[in-house]
Amino acid sequence: MYLKKRFMAAAIASALSVSTLSATATAGEVEVLHWWTSGGEAAAVSVLREMVEKEGHTWKDFAVAGGGGENTMTVLRARAVSGNPPSSAQIKGLEIQEWADLGFLANLEEVSKQEGWDDVLPPVVADIMKHYGYYVAVPVNVHRVNWMWVNPAALEKAGASVPTTLDELWETADKLKAAGIIPIAHGGQSWQDATVFESIALSSGGPDFFRKAFVEHDQDTLLSPQMETVFDQFRKAREYLDPGFPGRDWNIATSMVIRGEAGMQFMGDWAKGEFTAAGMEPGTDYLCLPFPGTEDAFAFNIDSLAMFMQRDADNVRAQQTMARLVLSPEFQETFNLNKGSIPVRLDQDMTPFDSCAKASMETFQRTSENGQGLVPSMAHGMSTSSAVQGAIYDVTTTFFNSSMSSQDAVRQLASAIRAAQ
Amino acid sequence: MSQTLTSSSQAVRTPAPARSPADRIAQWIPKLVLSPTLVIVVVFFYGFIFWTGLLSFTNSRMLPSYGLVGWDNYVRLFNNERWLVALGNLGIYAFLFIVICLVLGLLLAILLDQKIRAEGALRTIYLYPMALSFIVTGTVWKWMLNPQVGLEQFVQSLGWESFQFDWLVNPDFSIYTVVIAAVWQSSGFVMALFLAGLRGVDDSIIKAAQIDGASRFTIYTRIIIPSLRPVFFSAFIMLAHIAIKSFDLALALTGGGPGISSDLPAIFMYQLSFTRNQMGIGAASAMIMLLTVIAILVPYLYSELRVKKHD
Numbered sequence: 001m002y003l004k005k006r007f008m009a010a011a012i013a014s015a016l017s018v019s020t021l022s023a024t025a026t027a028g029e030v031e032v033l034h035w036w037t038s039g040g041e042a043a044a045v046s047v048l049r050e051m052v053e054k055e056g057h058t059w060k061d062f063a064v065a066g067g068g069g070e071n072t073m074t075v076l077r078a079r080a081v082s083g084n085p086p087s088s089a090q091i092k093g094l095e096i097q098e099w100a101d102l103g104f105l106a107n108l109e110e111v112s113k114q115e116g117w118d119d120v121l122p123p124v125v126a127d128i129m130k131h132y133g134y135y136v137a138v139p140v141n142v143h144r145v146n147w148m149w150v151n152p153a154a155l156e157k158a159g160a161s162v163p164t165t166l167d168e169l170w171e172t173a174d175k176l177k178a179a180g181i182i183p184i185a186h187g188g189q190s191w192q193d194a195t196v197f198e199s200i201a202l203s204s205g206g207p208d209f210f211r212k213a214f215v216e217h218d219q220d221t222l223l224s225p226q227m228e229t230v231f232d233q234f235r236k237a238r239e240y241l242d243p244g245f246p247g248r249d250w251n252i253a254t255s256m257v258i259r260g261e262a263g264m265q266f267m268g269d270w271a272k273g274e275f276t277a278a279g280m281e282p283g284t285d286y287l288c289l290p291f292p293g294t295e296d297a298f299a300f301n302i303d304s305l306a307m308f309m310q311r312d313a314d315n316v317r318a319q320q321t322m323a324r325l326v327l328s329p330e331f332q333e334t335f336n337l338n339k340g341s342i343p344v345r346l347d348q349d350m351t352p353f354d355s356c357a358k359a360s361m362e363t364f365q366r367t368s369e370n371g372q373g374l375v376p377s378m379a380h381g382m383s384t385s386s387a388v389q390g391a392i393y394d395v396t397t398t399f400f401n402s403s404m405s406s407q408d409a410v411r412q413l414a415s416a417i418r419a420a421q
Numbered sequence: 422m423s424q425t426l427t428s429s430s431q432a433v434r435t436p437a438p439a440r441s442p443a444d445r446i447a448q449w450i451p452k453l454v455l456s457p458t459l460v461i462v463v464v465f466f467y468g469f470i471f472w473t474g475l476l477s478f479t480n481s482r483m484l485p486s487y488g489l490v491g492w493d494n495y496v497r498l499f500n501n502e503r504w505l506v507a508l509g510n511l512g513i514y515a516f517l518f519i520v521i522c523l524v525l526g527l528l529l530a531i532l533l534d535q536k537i538r539a540e541g542a543l544r545t546i547y548l549y550p551m552a553l554s555f556i557v558t559g560t561v562w563k564w565m566l567n568p569q570v571g572l573e574q575f576v577q578s579l580g581w582e583s584f585q586f587d588w589l590v591n592p593d594f595s596i597y598t599v600v601i602a603a604v605w606q607s608s609g610f611v612m613a614l615f616l617a618g619l620r621g622v623d624d625s626i627i628k629a630a631q632i633d634g635a636s637r638f639t640i641y642t643r644i645i646i647p648s649l650r651p652v653f654f655s656a657f658i659m660l661a662h663i664a665i666k667s668f669d670l671a672l673a674l675t676g677g678g679p680g681i682s683s684d685l686p687a688i689f690m691y692q693l694s695f696t697r698n699q700m701g702i703g704a705a706s707a708m709i710m711l712l713t714v715i716a717i718l719v720p721y722l723y724s725e726l727r728v729k730k731h732d
Contacts (some may be wrong), residue, residue, distance in 0.1 A: 073695070249678050398681050401592045401680025419500060
């Protein structure tokens, strides 16, 4: 009897070891849903593909073209509900938590411990990737949203100086206007309106105000006179646009700055790609500066890949391999050089990056160390659920495109946020 | 049409004494052939209407879930500024679109009916916009109405410096640009309907009226246009449902903007259900849209059926 038991145990053990052996030998497949389809981005993703394939796994691209990825999310939802989700998908911010709450995401505890992710990622970033303390997603890059892009030649022509506060900003804008140059290049789409609104809020109210309003949705803060000031300043920005702004895409607005038709644009660092593609040099042909009054603040927008639970053991292994590769310094460097963003690893060697990215990284490290000034971007889905974000979009964009008073806007904002929660 | 209907229903009603197997098969075949269609319609049309109705009473956010919340979603919906703007826009848009299309379509049809040369070519020209999708129409009109590259810029470059036509970027007027593009697209189709109706008017009545000394204008207003009543109804129903489900045109033309000034219920429904994880409220707005369609359809069907019985 005893012998028989021992024999059984040995048989099971050997069977198990054989199965694990064969599993490491066979290759898994990763299917990646993303919308990095434009030139530089596509090149960056193909680097990850090569790295995954070098490890012996196969890569299945599930790219859906179309900017913000609204269509993609519909496809993803249908596949997840039917029990056939891809290995990973480009999901970010609080949406990661929404998916994880529904039990769709895989636990990356093992690979995160092996690779020591907690040591290289800033806690703010890690928190977004974790669900109840376990990693369920990997960050790919960090964008800074509160940038100002300046054409120095245009400013010089108007005799204006580079603004560092909101008041100076309006002075510069007045001078540009007087010189016949469009002061602010802007595209009237709700997310772009929200991007400008967010930068103004961060400048006028400071990071604590920002956090209270857009992360905690504190009703007192939302209804405060400070919020009214933010709306007043936002209204002021409206005076410095050209009549053709509604519906304009952000890259068209960037090209206005590139051509010198407009003096400034307020947009995240993905705009840098447009300047680079136009053959312009940072610091001389164009300036990348923090939005006036937000030198010590960093509104971050992090792209990430959420990992979906897989049934096949080989695919799980392939998935974990990919998660490891995404955070490898090598991929972080290539991807972010192409995308215009900065790596998420605090220990990344920044030598190959340009001055804009270095400045961005410096602020990122500084603000994440002292815990002040690093705030999640509201306009880019990092600070709130998509329902609340949508509610804020509706109010800000309506305000920007109508004659609504700031008092009404404040009231509407507070009630819209409460209704969407 | 009504003749064949009554005769066939009589045939069904009369009890057949003894039937051969061939007769029985012949009787079953139509039902058999129609049944897949029926199943598809019941499941994918009425089934999904029912499901949407159910979802509108649940707390569904990103994915469907079934915690019942009563009328909560409807209350939230009608407290939402944006939904009210969208509904108001639909009212303006649907009214103008239907009225202008009907008037313009009728006018074009009457003019084309004057036995003119090259009627076939002209008819094709007016009908052609219908062949384009609303996305294409929206994109083309977006360029034409853009003050910096389109019509305004063109007229100004001709020398009329003060010319202004900035409806597309003016929040107070943006919804009217959607009307313009939609009318351009659909009035040719309405014209074709009316033209067919005009050709169906009995020539002898018109001749009799002419002998009685009726003027051309009187003939049109007293005889021809009143006899087009059924065409008015079909055109109205088609235009009404095009208006209510309008989505792609406004999205391509204005994107609902500037701001939310040209938002329509269909755009609202899509965004809340699929991009803002508010499926419950999205479903509620879809139900309101359905009820709007029903509110238009039921009186129409009622009046049509009553007329049939009258005959």
